[in-house]
Amino acid sequence: MEITLQVNGVSRAVDVDPRMSLLDLLRERLGLIGAKKGCDHGQCGACTVLIDGRRANSCLALAVAVDGLEITTVEGLAEGDDLHPLQAAFIEHDAFQCGYCTPGQLCSAVGMLGEPGPSAVTGDITLDPDLTPEEIRERMSGNLCRCGAYVNIVSAIAEVAP
Structure with a gap:
């Protein structure tokens, strides 16, 4: 199914399997490897990203559930060469x-x-x-x-x- 989301300020339209996690979408499909797959059970926080400004474990969020939302990964925290x-x-x-x-x-x-x-x-x-x-x-x-x-x-x- 096709979803559209804003990732680090860029609109992305992606065709995803309804069972795909947001973490797998970010890492495997969009090449954003900052969020890490630590436990894949929501217990370690290595995969934490911001969804509409609120922190969330991306390993527990289905990609289809964030359709239309703003996702910020660690790659999107800095503004150009200026670190957050x-x-x-x-x-x-x-x-x-x-x-x-x-x-x-x-x-x-x-x-x-x-x-x-x-x-x-x-x-x-x-x-x-x-x-x-x-x-x-x-x-x-x-x-x-x-x-x-x-x-x-x-x-x-x-x-x-x-």
Whole structure:
């Protein structure tokens, strides 16, 4: 079936099998290999992309379900040669080791910074808390780093957080 979606600001019309995941469409059909297939079960976050500005595990999203939507991958975060502020902060804080999870971490962090409200670590849910290291860790808990670069990832996000 044919679907049309905006990927990193470019309209793409693609013929897909109704069972194809968004991750497989991005990697195998569109050549956007930033999002990684880590677990293929939505547990590691390596495949995180933004769907209409909200973070999502692309391994769990069917390509046909995003017909007409805006998809942003790690390849679409920078504007030309200008890195996204989070990309620059990840470099400055050495927030990666092997780099496998980094695209998903970056997309998740971009989405997370746009999300309102507290997480489970904030006692009073009526507050819009500052993004403390604890709050950042909770909000990013869906993205695993097998190398254990969490301290630097949190520091990079905290630098960019409003």
